[in-house]
Structure formats: structure tokens, C-alpha cells
Amino acid sequence: MDNNDRSNLNQRISVDCVIFGFDFEKLNVLLIKRKSPENGRLNQFSLPGDLIFETENLEQAAIRVLHDLTGLKDIFLEQLGAFSVDRHSNEEDRIWLRAVREQPEAHVITVAYYALVNLTSFELKPAYFASSASWQPIDEINSLAFGHMNILNNAHKQLRTKLKIQPIGFNLLPEKFTLSQLHKLYEVIVGKALDKRNFRRKLIKLQIVKKLDEKQVDVPHKPSNFYAFNTENYRKLVEDGFDNFGF
Amino acid sequence: MDNNDRSNLNQRISVDCVIFGFDFEKLNVLLIKRKSPENGRLNQFSLPGDLIFETENLEQAAIRVLHDLTGLKDIFLEQLGAFSVDRHSNEEDRIWLRAVREQPEAHVITVAYYALVNLTSFELKPAYFASSASWQPIDEINSLAFGHMNILNNAHKQLRTKLKIQPIGFNLLPEKFTLSQLHKLYEVIVGKALDKRNFRRKLIKLQIVKKLDEKQVDVPHKPSNFYAFNTENYRKLVEDGFDNFGF
Numbered sequence: 001m002d003n004n005d006r007s008n009l010n011q012r013i014s015v016d017c018v019i020f021g022f023d024f025e026k027l028n029v030l031l032i033k034r035k036s037p038e039n040g041r042l043n044q045f046s047l048p049g050d051l052i053f054e055t056e057n058l059e060q061a062a063i064r065v066l067h068d069l070t071g072l073k074d075i076f077l078e079q080l081g082a083f084s085v086d087r088h089s090n091e092e093d094r095i096w097l098r099a100v101r102e103q104p105e106a107h108v109i110t111v112a113y114y115a116l117v118n119l120t121s122f123e124l125k126p127a128y129f130a131s132s133a134s135w136q137p138i139d140e141i142n143s144l145a146f147g148h149m150n151i152l153n154n155a156h157k158q159l160r161t162k163l164k165i166q167p168i169g170f171n172l173l174p175e176k177f178t179l180s181q182l183h184k185l186y187e188v189i190v191g192k193a194l195d196k197r198n199f200r201r202k203l204i205k206l207q208i209v210k211k212l213d214e215k216q217v218d219v220p221h222k223p224s225n226f227y228a229f230n231t232e233n234y235r236k237l238v239e240d241g242f243d244n245f246g247f
Numbered sequence: 248m249d250n251n252d253r254s255n256l257n258q259r260i261s262v263d264c265v266i267f268g269f270d271f272e273k274l275n276v277l278l279i280k281r282k283s284p285e286n287g288r289l290n291q292f293s294l295p296g297d298l299i300f301e302t303e304n305l306e307q308a309a310i311r312v313l314h315d316l317t318g319l320k321d322i323f324l325e326q327l328g329a330f331s332v333d334r335h336s337n338e339e340d341r342i343w344l345r346a347v348r349e350q351p352e353a354h355v356i357t358v359a360y361y362a363l364v365n366l367t368s369f370e371l372k373p374a375y376f377a378s379s380a381s382w383q384p385i386d387e388i389n390s391l392a393f394g395h396m397n398i399l400n401n402a403h404k405q406l407r408t409k410l411k412i413q414p415i416g417f418n419l420l421p422e423k424f425t426l427s428q429l430h431k432l433y434e435v436i437v438g439k440a441l442d443k444r445n446f447r448r449k450l451i452k453l454q455i456v457k458k459l460d461e462k463q464v465d466v467p468h469k470p471s472n473f474y475a476f477n478t479e480n481y482r483k484l485v486e487d488g489f490d491n492f493g494f
Contacts, residue, residue: 010259012260013354052354057331083305107260107301109305109356111356
């Protein structure tokens with residue numbers, strides 16, 4: 001599809017993506033800034049998103065937005081739900097909508113998705129709907145354009161809930177990781193300290209990670225062993241109807 | 248709002264409601280039939296739904312559809328997600344869309360909600376978007392218009408999942424119920440037999456029902472005691488972060 005031909009956009013329906021990334025320290029979210037059409041200044045942060053083309057369905061639109069920013073395909077992506085876009089509360093939002101939308105006052109619905117990516121595996125690309133994109137620690141995000149803060153809070157809550165019934169956190173890690181990195185990931189998502197011994201004990205019981213014959217190199221501490229997600233054992237658990245992956 | 252003034256409808260966004268009801272035997276879904284604009288025959292079953300008015304948000308539209316059909320307010324209602332309306336697969340759907348929609352070929356998004364009601368507490372009302380409405384056992388529904396079967400299957404799955412972490416099933420019961428009725432309700436939702444003794448044991452442990460000083464009357468068997476949902480104890484459990492309500 002030619003994304004530069006913007007004539008075939010549905011002016012009433014957009015998608016917005018909450019893209020989570022983990023840098024081994026913090027949980028981050030990919031945010032964009034749009035250039036103000038009036039003064040060229042960079043606007044408030046917002047979630048990456050776009051109106052949908054008439055020729056694509058909702059999920060295809062979300063995959064397109066993600067791909068345009070990250071170059072990634074086949075990543076973990078789930079719908080969060082539909083939200084009415086807040087086009088009244090914020091003056092900067094109204095200016096932006098008047099400048100770039102055919103029907104700035106129209107009731108627009110945005111369908112939100114959340115995605116989990118390994119942020120160490122790619123470089124961010126500029127996209128036609130974003131003049132700049134950057135990772136922001138989720139704890140430091142206090143306000144977003146278009147009522148996106150509500151969407152972000154929903155996504156964060158959904159990520160925490162989902163983690164209890166499906167080990168989706170592995171999508172945020174590289175293929176090889178240490179148990180400390182995995183432990184840290186769970187701590188930053190659930191937002192509290194998790195006892196290291198209990199964490200490892202449950203991992204061993206579940207058998208959803210396998211030890212690799214490889215250690216860290218060039219680290220300033222005793223090198224840790226690498227592990228990988230054990231897809232086969234995980235599938236067996238799912239087939240048995242098991243869904244308690246909380247720590 | 249005057250629902251007969253249809254000039255202010257957003258032609259691109261609709262809501263559809265999966266309304267679950269329990270008749271003490273089966274799990275039922277409220278379906279409507281629309282009159283074919285061509286021959287006056289009643290169309291295929293579909294979920295109740297309508298385009299949204301420009302002046303209402305998504306949830307308000309869903310509440311309106313529900314209220315118009317049932318007269319009920321303040322009922323359990325949750326968003327399921329957004330779906331692209333299938334307007335291509337079925338010839339009857341195409342005829343209907345051409346007859347009643349301003350832009351029959353337009354890409355319409357429908358936002359689906361599911362609701363839980365006590366079906367013994369009210370009479371169905373005819374609504375302007377439905378010439379007939381009726382309860383259908385979920386196990387006997389094999390096809391629906393506009394790809395609604397996909398929405399129904401999603402709602403059914405969500406109901407089962409949600410029941411494990413939140414005792415939402417009580418919304419399907421009258422205020423007073425017997426433990427047998429509650430047990431039957433859980434069995435029909437999860438779709439399998441549940442050991443009666445274990446079920447009662449867990450209920451006692453959770454303390455989310457309280458015994459009332461009242462028994463059934465005019466029943467052909469030994470009258471059972473009535474129970475009610477214990478809102479206070481349930482709130483305490485939620486405050487403690489407890490979320491394991493599966494049986």
C-alpha cells in the first residue's frame with residue numbers, strides 16, 4: 001500500500017499503539033511528537049497512531065503503524081479496546097485537529113492496541129505520522145495528547161493482568177537472557193519486589209525456560225548463564241489448560 | 248435524546264451488545280431480527296446494535312441499545328473490543344445494508360459490549376432497530392448476520408475467563424437464589440460438570456454468599472434455603488488483591 005496517498009483514509013476511525021519496551025532497567029513506552037501545523041514546534045507527546053485506510057482492517061492498521069516506526073513484523077500485538085478520542089479538553093489538540101483533519105469536530109473512535117517488543121533489536125525510524133519517536137520510561141509519563149493517558153493506563157493494567165495468565169513478558173526480552181534480567185522484567189511490570197528464590201523456584205517448576213550452554217561475556221561481574229524461553233514446554237502447559245503464570 | 252431523529256448518526260461506527268441471560272437451566276443470548284426492507288420477511292438473527300449518535304460516546308450508545316430493548320439501567324456491561332463489520336460475505340447482509348444505510352459499502356467498525364442481566368426481572372420491549380427480540384440458548388446459535396458469530400464467540404470466551412477472576416455470574420441471578428441455582432449457573436458458563444461438594448466448600452471459604460432466613464415456597468421438592476451475594480465480604484477480598492474466583 002502507498003502510505004503517502006492519504007486520500008483513502010477513513011476520517012472517523014483511528015488506531016493507536018501502546019508499544020512496550022524493556023531496557024533491562026525500566027519499562028518504556030514508544031511515544032511520538034507531532035509538529036504543530038501552526039508554529040512548527042513539536043507538540044505534546046502522544047501514542048503513535050493513524051487514521052485507518054478504507055482498504056485495511058483494524059489489526060492491519062495497527063501492524064502498519066508499528067512497522068512504519070520500528071521496521072518490525074510478527075510481534076506480540078493485542079487489541080485493548082475502543083475509545084472515544086478526546087477532542088475537546090485540550091487546546092493544543094484542537095489546533096492540531098483543525099490543521100490536519102478534514103472533519104476536526106467529528107466524533108472519532110480510536111482502537112487501541114498494545115505491543116511488546118525487544119527494544120534492543122532495532123532502530124526507530126521516522127514515519128509520516130511522526131516527526132520524532134522516542135522511548136520514555138512509563139513511570140515518567142504524566143500527560144499525553146488526545147486523552148492517550150487513559151489508554152496508556154489501561155494498557156499498563158492489561159499487561160499486568162495478562163502476565164498472570166500468559167508468560168507474554170518474554171516478548172520484551174532478547175532470545176537469550178539471564179535469570180536476573182527475567183526477574184527484573186517481572187518486577188518492573190508488576191511494580192513491586194519479587195522474592196528471587198521463589199521466582200526461580202516457580203520457573204523451575206513450570207519449566208518454561210531452558211538453560212543454554214552459553215554465558216555472558218565482557219560483564220563487570222561474574223558472568224551469568226543465558227537462558228531461553230522453552231516454547232515446547234509452554235505449549236504443553238497450555239494444552240493441559242494451565243493458566244497460572246503469576247509470580 | 249429523541250431516538251427517532253436518525254439524522255445525527257455516525258455512519259461509520261456502531262455498537263453491538265451480547266446480552267447474556269440465565270433461565271436456571273441454560274445460558275441464553277438476546278437476539279433480534281430485522282425486517283427485510285425488500286420483502287418484509289424477518290431477516291437472520293443478529294446481535295442487538297445500532298449506529299452511534301454523534302452526541303454520545305461508545306458506552307452511552309451501548310447503554311441506550313440495552314435500555315431500549317430491556318428497560319434496564321445500571322446493569323453489568325463491559326466492552327469486548329472493536330471489530331470490522333463483515334459486509335461482504337453474506338448476500339442478505341448486503342441487501343439490508345443497501346436498503347437502510349447511507350453508505351452501504353463503507354468500512355464500518357462495531358464496538359462490542361457484553362452485558363449480564365437477570366432475565367426473570369423484566370419483559371422485552373420492541374425497539375426501533377429491532378422488529379422482534381428473543382432469548383436464544385447459546386448452544387443452539389449457529390449463525391448470525393454481519394459476522395456477529397465471531398463477536399458472540401469472543402464474548403462467551405471472555406465471560407468464562409472473567410468468571411475465574413471476578414464473581415460476575417451473580418449479575419445473572421435474582422437477588423435471592425439457591426446454592427443449586429448458583430452451582431448450575433457456573434456449570435453452564437464453564438461448560439462442564441463441577442463437583443457440588445468442592446463448589447460449596449470454596450463458596451464457604453470465600454464467604455461471598457450469605458444465607459438468608461428464607462426458603463423456597465411451592466416447589467415440588469424439599470425447599471432449599473435462599474442465599475444472597477455478600478457484597479461486603481467481596482469488597483474486602485478485592486481490597487486485599489484477591490482475584491481467584493474460579494471453581
